[in-house]
Amino acid sequence: xxxxxxxxxxxxxxxxxxxxxxxxxxxxxxxxxxxxxxxxxxxxxxxxxxxxxxxxxxxxxxxxxxxxxxxxxxxxxxxxxxxxxxxxxxxxxxxxxxxxxxxxxxxxxxxxxxxxxxxxxxxxxxxxxxxxxxxxxxxxxxxxxxxxxxxxxxxxxxxxxxxxxxxxxxxxxxxxxxxxxxxxxxxxxxxxxxxxxxxxxxxxxxxxxxxxxxxxxxxxxxxxxxxxxxxxxxxxxxxxxxxxxxxxxxxxxxxxxxxxxxxxxxxxxxxxxxxxxxxxxxxxxxxxxxxx
Amino acid sequence: xxxxxxxxxxxxxxxxxxxxxxxxxxxxxxxxxxxxxxxxxxxxxxxxxxxxxxxxxxxxxxxxxxxxxxxxxxxxxxxxxxxxxxxxxxxxxxxxxxxxxxxxxxxxxxxxxxxxxxxxxxxxxxxxxxxxxxxxxxxxxxxxxxxxxxxxxxxxxxxxxxxxxxxxxxxxxxxxxxxxxxxxxxxxxxxxxxxxxxxxxxxxxxxxxxxxxxxxxxxxxxxxxxxxxxxxxxxxxxxxxxxxxxxxxxxxxxxxxxxxxxxxx
Numbered sequence: 001x002x003x004x005x006x007x008x009x010x011x012x013x014x015x016x017x018x019x020x021x022x023x024x025x026x027x028x029x030x031x032x033x034x035x036x037x038x039x040x041x042x043x044x045x046x047x048x049x050x051x052x053x054x055x056x057x058x059x060x061x062x063x064x065x066x067x068x069x070x071x072x073x074x075x076x077x078x079x080x081x082x083x084x085x086x087x088x089x090x091x092x093x094x095x096x097x098x099x100x101x102x103x104x105x106x107x108x109x110x111x112x113x114x115x116x117x118x119x120x121x122x123x124x125x126x127x128x129x130x131x132x133x134x135x136x137x138x139x140x141x142x143x144x145x146x147x148x149x150x151x152x153x154x155x156x157x158x159x160x161x162x163x164x165x166x167x168x169x170x171x172x173x174x175x176x177x178x179x180x181x182x183x184x185x186x187x188x189x190x191x192x193x194x195x196x197x198x199x200x201x202x203x204x205x206x207x208x209x210x211x212x213x214x215x216x217x218x219x220x221x222x223x224x225x226x227x228x229x230x231x232x233x234x235x236x237x238x239x240x241x242x243x244x245x246x247x248x249x250x251x252x253x254x255x256x257x258x259x260x261x262x263x264x265x266x267x268x269x270x271x272x273x274x275x276x277x278x279x280x281x282x283x284x285x286x287x288x289x290x291x292x
Numbered sequence: 293x294x295x296x297x298x299x300x301x302x303x304x305x306x307x308x309x310x311x312x313x314x315x316x317x318x319x320x321x322x323x324x325x326x327x328x329x330x331x332x333x334x335x336x337x338x339x340x341x342x343x344x345x346x347x348x349x350x351x352x353x354x355x356x357x358x359x360x361x362x363x364x365x366x367x368x369x370x371x372x373x374x375x376x377x378x379x380x381x382x383x384x385x386x387x388x389x390x391x392x393x394x395x396x397x398x399x400x401x402x403x404x405x406x407x408x409x410x411x412x413x414x415x416x417x418x419x420x421x422x423x424x425x426x427x428x429x430x431x432x433x434x435x436x437x438x439x440x441x442x443x444x445x446x447x448x449x450x451x452x453x454x455x456x457x458x459x460x461x462x463x464x465x466x467x468x469x470x471x472x473x474x475x476x477x478x479x480x481x482x483x484x485x486x487x488x489x490x491x492x493x494x495x496x497x498x499x500x501x502x503x504x505x506x507x508x509x510x511x512x513x514x515x516x517x518x519x520x521x522x523x524x525x526x527x528x529x530x531x532x533x534x535x536x537x538x539x540x541x542x543x544x545x546x547x548x549x550x551x552x553x554x555x556x557x
Contacts, residue, residue, distance in 0.1 A: 099364075173401035177463070180357060180395040181414040181470050182387040191417065196404050 166200025
């Protein structure tokens with residue numbers, strides 16, 4: 001009787017694991033199949049070189065570069081905000097803050113990641129953009145800068161939390177060695193602790209980039225829906241994710257070329273984040289052994 | 293740097309001890325871990341501090357480069373003098389102190405950098421980046437640490453690829469590069485195999501010519517082999533201090549005798 005129970009539970013747990021694997025496989029399959037029919041109508045060459053992305057206009061162009069430019073721009077802005085702030089927080093918490101303070105502040109920071117992204121998007125559109133319009137002339141109502149900055153705030157905990165873990169994991173003996181030779185606290189942090197934690201810091205940054213690339217709500221609300229091959233942060237742009245939202249929520253006919261285009265965009269997005277996550281995973285795994 | 297330490301040595305020959313502690317008590321919070329320790333270490337000698345685990349010998353050693361300062365609730369009473377000067381005085385510069393008082397730790401702790409960069413580190417943080425100066429200092433220090441023949445062809449190799457014994461000699465080289473006059477060693481051979489241990493011991497003997505060395509060890513035989521003076525700590529007190537020969541052959545205190553003869557520890 002007991003054995004049967006064990007058997008059932010074991011199989012049930014296995015099914016749970018299987019569901020996630022099957023879901024991923026299913027997503028990849030659908031993306032590939034639909035993207036395949038898309039690429040029967042649009043050549044890969046056009047897809048990667050056409051400077052315009054206008055599937056919803058009468059004159060259709062399918063150049064993914066325009067969407068990539070939007071994604072790239074908002075992501076770069078986000079990282080430029082999140083990396084210095086996140087690292088600053090990580091260094092402070094790991095090297096300077098009293099232990100009791102660290103215990104309180106770290107979970108609070110992680111709450112930043114728990115704020116619904118639609119709230120962030122609204123915040124970008126209604127608060128940050130008007131603020132930017134006040135100090136920088138020529139900022140559009142929808143723009144990459146505002147969305148990028150707010151997205152940067154959202155991913156701060158990705159960088160600060162994982163980097164703090166990496167810094168904290170640097171053995172005390174290395175810090176003592178540095179102090180023992182007359183290093184100041186700052187020298188110890190920048191010449192010993194950070195280089196020793198570099199693999200963890202790099203991995204956290206890549207994960208944060210990956211998160212920013214995949215972020216949808218903030219950019220859909222605040223960055224606009226104007227795909228264009230531009231790197232001007234003051235103008236509206238459209239990211240890959242925002243385009244997918246636009247088409248999925250619109251009245252595009254199922255099975256049409258416009259409809260298929262979101263799968264082509266989707267598979268590009270998937271490839272991008274998949275590669276970044278794999279690189280992050282690989283870096284962490286490769287360099288983890290160092291201290292053991 | 294060199295000139296300074298040269299002058300310092302002359303002054304010491306004029307009278308004061310290289311290292312000295314006067315009626316030192318140490319507390320971690322409410323717990324007293326060292327009790328009224330008074331001890332003098334002459335220049336260019338090796339002093340061994342022995343005693344069972346938890347007797348306070350490492351804590352005592354770390355007073356001399358202020359390494360205990362990082363421990364929360366650490367408190368000290370009494371004076372710690374180096375070359376006659378109180379190193380805990382208000383205007384004392386910890387970084388400067390640690391350039392004079394180097395330290396080698398129990399577990400080899402090279403930085404995850406190249407062999408070369410490990411040894412150059414102490415100079416780089418002082419703003420010395422001239423390649424010729426660094427090259428010379430690196431070679432000199434590694435030679436002094438008796439490691440040169442083993443690593444001279446792969447100075448660019450990561451230090452973590454070296455064996456434990458080699459890593460420890462690299463850590464000694466790294467310490468020597470800063471040109472200290474005192475070297476504190478906290479059980480420098482306890483994590484090493486017998487052959488590596490023998491190498492470290494003969495190295496300590498060599499270094500005595502130019503440095504004042506204090507070694508913490510729980511290996512009594514090691515203390516007997518390498519040191520001129522020995523101090524026996526027990527439960528936070530310095531039970532007995534004297535010439536190594538006398539401590540090992542004719543201890544005055546019953547506790548020392550028991551420890552030396554292996555009755556506890």
